[in-house]
Amino acid sequence: MDEPSRLDRLEMRLTEQEATIEDLNRTVTAQWQVIDRLSRHVAGLREQVEEAAARAAPRGPEPPPPHY
Numbered sequence: 001m002d003e004p005s006r007l008d009r010l011e012m013r014l015t016e017q018e019a020t021i022e023d024l025n026r027t028v029t030a031q032w033q034v035i036d037r038l039s040r041h042v043a044g045l046r047e048q049v050e051e052a053a054a055r056a057a058p059r060g061p062e063p064p065p066p067h068y
Contacts, residue, residue, distance in 0.1 A: 004012070
């Protein structure tokens, strides 16, 4: 069987590269969606912590611990 010509090899390489680029694009898109979801989740948790800290604000000097 004859060896593929230079043009055939380039076309095969281009096809493989296009497939790789499409795979990478799908991966990056999926990761961006996860990052976006996690960022929104962290923002919500931050708000909850700030609200909890505001409710639990000390009303006066903290008493010394029992072993003091």
